[in-house]
Amino acid sequence: MTRAKIELAYITDPAKRKATFKKRKNGLMKKISEITVLCGIDACAVVYSPDLPNKPEVWPSESEARSVISKFNGVSEAEKRKKMFCQESFIRQRIDKGKEQLKKLKNENRKREINLLMCEYLTHGGNNLDSNNMSYLKDFSFFTDQNLDEIRNKITMLQTQEETPETMDQGEQAQVHVPK
Numbered sequence: 351m352t353r354a355k356i357e358l359a360y361i362t363d364p365a366k367r368k369a370t371f372k373k374r375k376n377g378l379m380k381k382i383s384e385i386t387v388l389c390g391i392d393a394c395a396v397v398y399s400p401d402l403p404n405k406p407e408v409w410p411s412e413s414e415a416r417s418v419i420s421k422f423n424g425v426s427e428a429e430k431r432k433k434m435f436c437q438e439s440f441i442r443q444r445i446d447k448g449k450e451q452l453k454k455l456k457n458e459n460r461k462r463e464i465n466l467l468m469c470e471y472l473t474h475g476g477n478n479l480d481s482n483n484m485s486y487l488k489d490f491s492f493f494t495d496q497n498l499d500e501i502r503n504k505i506t507m508l509q510t511q512e513e514t515p516e517t518m519d520q521g522e523q524a525q526v527h528v529p530k
Contacts, residue, residue: 371399379409394418464493
């Protein structure tokens, strides 16, 4: 059975808020413990409670947390930035990726349109190109030339395969039968 979706908003009832904080904090500590064991990494957590703002809860211990933090601070800025990812750069990358995908899809659609136009042209005897605009005609010409080049390359390849005699493997030697 799945959990009911909860609304992420400030909990106004202090008792519910305290209980939720305790459950979520314990769940967070458990997840951090699991990831350190499963992945063999060093991790720590520092959680400030609203009840005790001057006394944070530290996992696994204060000395181990200091060790992890000093290890992190010992890494060069360039190395830190290499693995950090801010939300703005993430969104920018997603937008760029989406724009590239859109561009590819537009190109594919254009090729399909021209292909369809070429098929109609061939089936109707060349009567349906008069009403199209100049960009369609240019694209039609470009794709026709491209298809002709592909056809010529395939013909040349097939001709060279037919003309090339079958060669024997280097390990095989022709056996000649000489009568005695």
